[in-house]
Amino acid sequence: MAKKAKKKEKKEKKQSRSLDVRMSKKNTLFFGIGLIFIAAGFILLRAGDIVLAPLLLVIGYLVFFPLGILLK
Numbered sequence: 001m002a003k004k005a006k007k008k009e010k011k012e013k014k015q016s017r018s019l020d021v022r023m024s025k026k027n028t029l030f031f032g033i034g035l036i037f038i039a040a041g042f043i044l045l046r047a048g049d050i051v052l053a054p055l056l057l058v059i060g061y062l063v064f065f066p067l068g069i070l071l072k
Contacts (some may be wrong), residue, residue, distance in 0.1 A: 021056070024072070027068050031065065031068040033060075036054070037064060038057060039058035040056050041060060042057070045057070
């Protein structure tokens with residue numbers, strides 16, 4: 001029983017190491033730009049703009065957030 005517990009602990013340690021994600025300045029910059037685009041999109045949407053607001057929201061959600069996640 002003790003051997004199984006030790007093996008399980010080793011597997012959990014390996015998994016926790018592989019999930020360690022570090023955010024660089026570039027990642028934070030892309031997330032920040034994405035948040036600005038999204039905030040501006042919602043503000044314009046509230047004001048009644050039906051052309052630019054959805055465009056800003058799509059760019060924020062589909063361009064800048066994934067870039068912030070994927071780029072290293």
